[in-house]
Amino acid sequence: MKSEICIAGLDSSVTVVLAHDGHVEAPNWHPDGYLIVNGDGRLFRVDLDAPSLEAIDTGFATRCNNDHGLSPDGTRLAISDHSQHGKSSVYTLPVSGGTPVEVTPRQPSWWHGWSPDGGAIVYAAARDGGPVAPYIAPLEGGEELCLATGFDHCDGPDFSADGAWVWFNGERDGSVDLWRVRPDGRDLQRMTDGDSVDWFPHPSPDGAHVVWLAYPPGTQGHPGGLDVALWLMPQDGGAGRELVRLHGGQGTINVPSWAPDGRRFAFVRYAD
Structure with a gap:
């Protein structure tokens, strides 16, 4: 499999940052000008000025999946790894690498977003035999809260730029x-209702847009290897528009990947 790490503009332009003969997934964008991706259970840094895969030391966590991301100040990295428990748990570590510290005592838990003030994380989790649902918890300890019930499956929770949603x-x-x-579980609102199967919404850091992955109608789960599209809509709600069509799905845009200015975002597409 060939992976292309790409950058998309709001005008639908696409730039290939790095073509890799292997499988990498889920870019994050650090304000210092590099991306973070995962592959084969590891995390890698990709410098935008001189692109290559540079391994990040994640200690014992060598079974990382594609649910990872950056703290608002860019100093810490959240990862989802199942090396210790056999099920995914969320850990944090310095962005330069180091020893992971577990922050979700219950499994399975998959990280997806960090509050703008740095005090809380949101993640997808399954509890007590129930379906996967969105959860929020204080980062430094405290009870987790399920944000929405009554769904067959939920995924990809991510904060709006102002932390209000x-x-x-x-x-x-x-x-x-x-x-x-709302972060306290109030005021649930449906934001899309089209025929596509919509996954992984990511609000932009400037508060203007939400980008998401649209699968063809009838898709089950969020598989890879399909012809999909990236769509954009206003963060306050309203009609969306297609930005980019690509071959991908799982691994394309699982986690927040906006540039700090909110005018570009990173994604991955694939070819055999």
């Missing part, structure tokens, strides 16, 4: 759409 994708009555909810 948590966006996520939710499956209900056979339809997978984008939703948002």
Whole structure:
């Protein structure tokens, strides 16, 4: 498999940053001008000025999946790894690498977003035999809160730029759409209702847009290896528009990947 790490502009322009003969996924964008991706259970730094895969030391965490991301100040990295428990748990470590510290005592948990003030994380989790749902918890300890119930499956929770909303994708009555909810679980709102199967909404850091991954109608789950599209809509809600069509899906844009200025974002597309 060939992976292309790309940057998309709001005008639908696409620039290939790095073509890799292997499988990498889920870019994050650090304000210092590099991306972070995962592959084969490891994390890598990709310098935008001289692109290559530079391994990040994650200690014992060598079974990282594609749910990882950066603290608002860029100093810490959140990872989702199942080396210790056999099920995914969320850890944090210095962005330069180091020993992971577990922050979700219950499993499975998959990180997806960090609050703008740095005090909380949101993640997808399954508890007590129930479906995967969006959760929020204080980063430095405290009880987790399930943000939405009544769904068959949820994923990809991510904060709006002002911290007032948590966006996520939710499956209900056979339809997978984008939703948002307040960080205390109030005021649940459906934000898309089209025929596509909508996953992984990511609000931009300037508060203007939300980008998401649109699968063809009838897609089950969030597989890879499909012809998909990246769509854009206003962060306050409203009609969306297609930005880019590509071959991808799983691994394309699982986690926040906006540039700090909110005018570009990173994604991965694939070819055999």
